[in-house]
Amino acid sequence: MGEKDQKQGVYVTTGEEFVRDTRYISTRITRDGADGYPVEANRYRLVAARACPWANRTLVVRRLLGLEDAISLGLCGPTHDADSWTFDLDPGGVDPVLGIPRLKDAYNKRIPDYPKGITVPAIVDTRDGAVVTNDYAQITLDFSTEWTDFHRDGAPDLYPAELRDQIDEINATVFSEVNNGVYRCGFAGSQAAYDKAYDRLFTQLDVLEERLSTQRYLVGTTITEADVRLFTTLARFDPVYHGHFKCNRSLLAQMPALWAYARDLFQTPGFGDTVDFTQIKQHYYIVHRDINPTGIVPKGPDLRGWLTAHHREQLGGRPFGDGTPPPPPRPDEVVPTTNGVPTHA
Numbered sequence: 001m002g003e004k005d006q007k008q009g010v011y012v013t014t015g016e017e018f019v020r021d022t023r024y025i026s027t028r029i030t031r032d033g034a035d036g037y038p039v040e041a042n043r044y045r046l047v048a049a050r051a052c053p054w055a056n057r058t059l060v061v062r063r064l065l066g067l068e069d070a071i072s073l074g075l076c077g078p079t080h081d082a083d084s085w086t087f088d089l090d091p092g093g094v095d096p097v098l099g100i101p102r103l104k105d106a107y108n109k110r111i112p113d114y115p116k117g118i119t120v121p122a123i124v125d126t127r128d129g130a131v132v133t134n135d136y137a138q139i140t141l142d143f144s145t146e147w148t149d150f151h152r153d154g155a156p157d158l159y160p161a162e163l164r165d166q167i168d169e170i171n172a173t174v175f176s177e178v179n180n181g182v183y184r185c186g187f188a189g190s191q192a193a194y195d196k197a198y199d200r201l202f203t204q205l206d207v208l209e210e211r212l213s214t215q216r217y218l219v220g221t222t223i224t225e226a227d228v229r230l231f232t233t234l235a236r237f238d239p240v241y242h243g244h245f246k247c248n249r250s251l252l253a254q255m256p257a258l259w260a261y262a263r264d265l266f267q268t269p270g271f272g273d274t275v276d277f278t279q280i281k282q283h284y285y286i287v288h289r290d291i292n293p294t295g296i297v298p299k300g301p302d303l304r305g306w307l308t309a310h311h312r313e314q315l316g317g318r319p320f321g322d323g324t325p326p327p328p329p330r331p332d333e334v335v336p337t338t339n340g341v342p343t344h345a
Contacts, residue, residue, distance in 0.1 A: 047095075050280070058121040073333060084102040
């Protein structure tokens with residue numbers, strides 16, 4: 001993947017802690033259309049990037065629930081400049097449905113001269129080409145609760161009503177301390193900010209290590225939204241966060257319960273088949289030039305361990321509960337074999 005010609009972004013503010021701006025376009029797509037956007041098949045396009053952990057969540061949930069026929073998918077390339085994610089993977093660098101080369105064009109259709117960062121995932125209304133929402137935390141919850149008429153037969157309940165308080169509680173902690181915690185380390189602008197972020201991250205990883213040593217999933221006995229949110233960070237830990245973000249007390253592969261848990265999910269249909277390790281590494285190491293000025297992408301680590309036996313089934317539980325695994329990915333959504341885990345010795 002070549003470098004962008006445009007100006008690169010700046011991610012570290014010298015002397016300061018990293019603080020994520022979480023003010024997103026909070027419009028929702030709901031069954032009753034209360035915000036002006038009713039659930040409707042073939043109207044909306046999910047724009048994601050396999051490189052991004054927040055977008056990867058939407059790819060997993062869309063697969064697990066079987067929403068491929070209802071919500072189309074546009075994929076940005078793994079690298080971007082300071083201005084926008086771009087559709088580098090499509091012929092001519094233009095999304096074939098939206099007809100735009102830069103995701104920023106869809107943001108500006110909704111809010112002229114959109115003043116904030118151009119983020120993925122985003123859901124775009126194909127009727128006018130404008131972004132509806134980029135509120136990644138709400139998008140997947142709405143996939144589970146508002147799009148039920150379009151779920152596949154056998155779709156799991158990723159946000160069961162009786163467990164929502166528990167899921168919400170652990171999601172809040174995982175977001176603050178782990179999902180965002182790795183960024184707090186990587187984008188720290190001072191030694192003190194980094195040291196504090198590092199300690200917070202590994203304190204919580206130790207808590208999760210203990211929790212997952214006696215139970216297969218984070219909440220209940222089946223896969224839930226909580227597992228999706230933790231998984232996408234764990235999948236990037238050894239290839240990116242351990243080195244690039246200096247989260248180097250331990251490799252994921254050195255935390256036995258978390259490593260087995262991550263492999264269990266990776267080997268579950270709908271999880272590992274959405275992960276593109278090549279794009280993940282290209283994104284972080286090429287885009288974050290203030291952290292990695294050379295833009296050199298490391299060749300490692302060895303990924304074959306992701307396919308080794310995890311033995312988590314001994315803890316009980318059923319991945320999909322009374323449901324069934326999703327079918328294989330659509331041909332046009334398959335991660336290239338060269339970008340995944342080698343299956344040969």
